Amino acid sequence: MDNATYAQQRAENAERQPLLGGAYNSQQHEPTAADPDHDELSSTRLAVVFGSIWIIVVLTALDSTIVATLTAVISTSFSSFNNLSWIGTAYLVGTAATQPLAGRWTDIYGRRRGLLAAGVVFGIGTLLCGIASQEWVFILGRAIAGAGGGATTATSTFVGADLVPLRRRGVVQGINNIAMGCGTGLGGLVGGLLNKWFGWKMAFLAQLPIVVLGLVLCAVVPDIPSQPSKKDHGSRLDYAGSVSLVLAIVLLLVGLNAGGNEVAWTHPLVWSTMVLAAALFALFLLIELRHAAQPIIPLGLLMHRNVWSACLTYFFAHMAAFATMYYIPIYLQVRGSDPTHASLRFIPQSMGTAIGAYGAGVLIKVTGNYVYLSAAAHVFLVTASALAATLDGQTPSWCPFFYLGMVGLGFGAMLVTTMLALISSVEHSEHAIATSASFAFRAVGSSTGITLASVVFQNTLIADLHRRLGGGGEIDKLIERIRRNFDAVWELDPPTRAAVQGGYLESLRFVFITILIMSVASMACSLVMRQNKLHNNLARR
Template identity: 45%
Template sequence: MAIEQSESQEPRRDGLTLLPPIPTEETPLLREDVEQQPERNDANGAPVAQEPSTRELVLVLGSIWLGVFLAALDATVVATLSAAISSSFNSLSLLSWIATSYLISNAAFQPLSGKLTDIFSRRTGLVFSNIFFALGNLICGLATQQWVMIFGRVVAGIGGGGLTAISTFVTSDLVPLRRRGVWQGIGNICYGTGMGLGGVFGGFINDSIGWRWAFLIQVPFVILSGILVFFTVKIPVKETDKSRLKRVDFLGAFTLLASLVLLLLGLNAGGNQVPWNHPLVLTSLPLSAIFLAIFVYVEDQVASEPVIPVRLLLDRTVGAACLTNWFATMAVFGLLFYVPVYFQVQGYSATAAGVRLIPQAVGTASGSLGSGYVMRLTGKYIKLNYFTLLLMIASTAAISTFSLQSPPWLAFVYLFFLGFGYGAMLTITLVALIAAVDHHFHSVVTSASYAFRSTGSTIGITIASAVFQNVLKWGLWSRLGDHEGASDLIARLRDSLDEVWNLPDDLQASARDAYMDALRAIFVTMLVLAVTSGLTSTAMRQHTLHSNLARR
C-alpha cells in the first residue's frame, strides 16, 4: 500500500501534483525514501534544483533581489548626478561617457553570464558580480581623475549586468514555468522600485553630503548582498570529464564581446560625442558586423559548448520573442528618453518632468506581475501576448497625439498603460522562449534575449535622437530662418532647451512649435517600431508551461 501511494505523487498529465500519501503505521517517521532520493535531472540528464518551498524561495530570491534593486538604483542615480560629476571634473564631455561606459559594459557582459554561470555556478556568478559592482562604485566614489571615473563605471557595469541577468536564471532554475511569471513580476517590482528611487536618492545625497557618497553608500549594501547569495544560492552544476576552464568558449565570448562593444560604442558616439562621419563610427560599426559574423561561425561550427547556440534563434518562438523584445524596447526607450523633453517644452521643470514618468514604472511592474498571475492560472500566453502588445501599440499611438495644450492627466494614463503593456511583454516573451527550449538551454536563451533588449535600448535612443535633431533643425529654419542672427540662434536652440525661455514671446512660440513637431516625429517613429514588435510576436507558438522543474 505504501508503495502504491508513493507512486501516486508523480505529476499527472494535467500538470498537477497529487498530495503526499496519508501516513500509516507502516510509514517511516523520517521518510528516508524521500530524503535519500538521488539528484533530479531533466529529460536531457542535466541536473535540476530541488523545488524549494515558498519560504525558501523568498529567502533565496530576496537575497538576489537586493543586488538587483541596487543595480537599478545605480543606473538612475547617475542620471541625476551626471551634471554635478561633470562640473566637479570641469569636463562636459565626461557627462555622456559616464552613462555610455556603464551601458556598454553592462550590455556586453549580460549575454556571457548565461553560459559562464552554467559552468561555474550561479552562486559564483552572483558573488563575482557583487564584487565587481561594489568595486566599481568604490572606484567612482574615490575617483580624482576623469579616466578613473569612466573606468569605475565600466567595472560597475560588468557587475550590474551580471546581477540583473543572473537573477533571471536563478528564478528559472527554482520556479516551474507555470509560476515563473509571478515571481518574475515580483522581481521586476524590486527593479522598478530601484529605478524609481535612484533619481530621488541621487539628488538628495548630492544636495546634502556630495555626489561621491551616492556611490560609497552603496558599497556596504552590495557586500551584504554578496554574503547573502553566497550562503543562500545552492544550485547544482552539470559536471563533465572536462575541466571547467576547458568548457569555456573563449573565442565565442571574445567575438561576441567585441561585436557588442563596437556596436554600442559606434551607436552611442555617433551624433553625441562625434559626428556620424567620424572615423570612430565608420570603423566601429563595420568591425562590429565582422565580429558578429565570426561569432556566428564559431558558435555554429567550432565551439563544443557555445556561449549562445545560434541555431536556437532559428526556432520560431525563440526568434520571435527576441525580435519582439528588440523592437518593443527600441520603441519604449525612445519614448522614455524624449517624453520628459515634451513635458519641459510644455513648461514643466526637469524634476516635474521626471515625476511624470512614475506611472510608466508603476505600469511596468503591474503588467509584469499581472501577466504572471494570468499565465499561472491558465497555462497560456499567446492571446495574453496579443492583448498586451495591442495595449502598448494603442498607448504609443495615443502619445503620438500629444500637443502643447494636452491636459496633464492624459500623460499619466497613457504612460501607465504603455508601461503595463511593456512589462507584460517582457514577462510573456521570457516565459515563451524558456518554454520553447530544453531546460538546460534556458540560461543561454535568456542571455540572448538580454542582448537583444540591451542593443534595442541603444538603437531606439539613437533613432529617436536622429529623428529629433533633423526635424528640429528643419522646423527651426522654416520658422526662424529669416530672423537676424538665425544661424547662431538656431544652433543654441538645438543645443539647449533652456534657450527657448530666453526668447521674446513671438519667437518663443515658434521655437516651441518646432520642438513639438520634432517630438511628434519621434512619437510616430516609435509607433512604427511598436507595431513591428506586435507583428513579430505573431510568430510565437504556444508551448506547455510545466508545473514541475523536471518538465515531465
C-alpha cells in the first residue's frame, strides 16, 4: 500500500465514521479493538477492567527492578560474570521486539487475546528464570519474559485508548504510571527480601500465582475489547514486515549493547549485527511501502507532524531518563554508597514519574491542553539533567535523590502529554498502530541512551585515569582491573583511591553533560507538536 492510497483510505474512513456510528445499536454493540461506537463505561466498570489488566503490568515493572538489584547475586550463582550485562539486556531486547507489533496484531485478533497471549509468554519466561540451572536458560527466560511484558504494557495502553475519551485519557495513563511506579519502587525491596529468605529463584517463582490471577481476570472481565477490528485477519497479517522489523530491532540492540561492554566496537559481532540490522530495516521499509496490504506500521502515518515529533521526543527522553537511572547509582557507589541498598535508588524516580503522570492527566482533563504541559515537563527534565552535571565529591547526599525525583516528574508528565499529542493526531482506528510505532522509538532510545552514556564514560575514564596515575604496564593493569571491578577501588592505598575516585567523578560529569544534551533534544522535538482538540467522547464528535 503506497502513501497516497493510505492517505485516501484515511480520508474515506474519516468521512464514513459519523454515519457508521449511527448504524449501530449501542445497547447491543460489543466493544471491539479500535472501535469508538460503543457505550462509554462507568468509572466502576473501567476500574474493574484496568485493575484486572494492571495486575500483570505491575509485575512487569516489579520484575525489571528485581533483576537490577539481584544481578550480582544471580551472576555469582552461575559462576559467570562475562555475560553479566545480558541479564538486563535480554529483557529489553524482548520488549523491543514485540511492542512495535502489538498494535496491528491486537487490532486483528482483539485486545483480550493479545493480553492473554502476552501474559502467558511473560509467565513462561518468568518460570524459566525461576527454574534455570544454567545462565543461558536464565537469559532466554529474561528475553521471553520481556517479549510478554512489553506486549502487555503496550496492549494495556491500547485498551485505555479504546475505552476512554481523549480528554480523560491522561488521568487513566497517570494511574497506570502510579501502578507501574509502585512495581518499580517495590521490586528491589521485594527481590531483596525473597532472596534473603528463600534465595533469588523465589523472586521469580513467587510471581507465577499472581500472573495466573491476572490471566483469569483478563479472561473473564466482560468489558475488555475482545472482538477484532479487522475481518479476514489471517490474510491481512503482514508476516514479512513483522519478521524483518523484529530481527532488525533485535540485531540493532544486540550490537549496541555488546559494543564497548562485552567486546570492542571494532569486533565482528558489533559491525556485523549493525550491517544486518540496517539491511533488515531497508527490507522492512520496502515491504511496508510496496508489498504489505496491511502494514505493521504505515509509513504515511509517520509523516504527520505530531506523530514524528512525538516519536522523536520519546526517543531522546528515554535516552536521557534511562542513562540517568543507570549512572546516578554509579555516582552514589563512587561516593561510597552501599550497593546492597540499590532498591532505594529507584524510589524517587518512580514516585516522581507516578506523580508527574497523574498530575499531567488531571490538568489535561481540566484544561484540554497538552502543549504547555509538555513544555513544563521538559523544563523539569532539562533542569534535573543540568543539576546532575554539577554533581561532584562534595555534593550533599540528598541531592542525587532529589534530582532523580525531578527527572521522574518531568518524565512522567512527558509520557502523558506526548502520548495525547500522538493519538489525538490520528483516527481512532489507528491509535494502536501509532502507539506501537512510538514504543519502537522508546525501546531503541532506552538502549541507545545507555550505550552512548557508556561510550562517553569508558573513554573519558580511561583518559582521565592515565592522566592522574601515569602510564606503564602496571598502571594499565590497575586501570583495567578497576574498570572491570569497582570494588577493587576500596583495596587501593588512600592517595591512589582518591585519584581513581576523582577520575570516576570527572567521567560521570561528562556523562551527565551528555544526558543534558539528550534532554534538550527531547525538548526541542516536543516544541514542534501542535495542539489538537481533545474530545469528551470516544467518537470524537
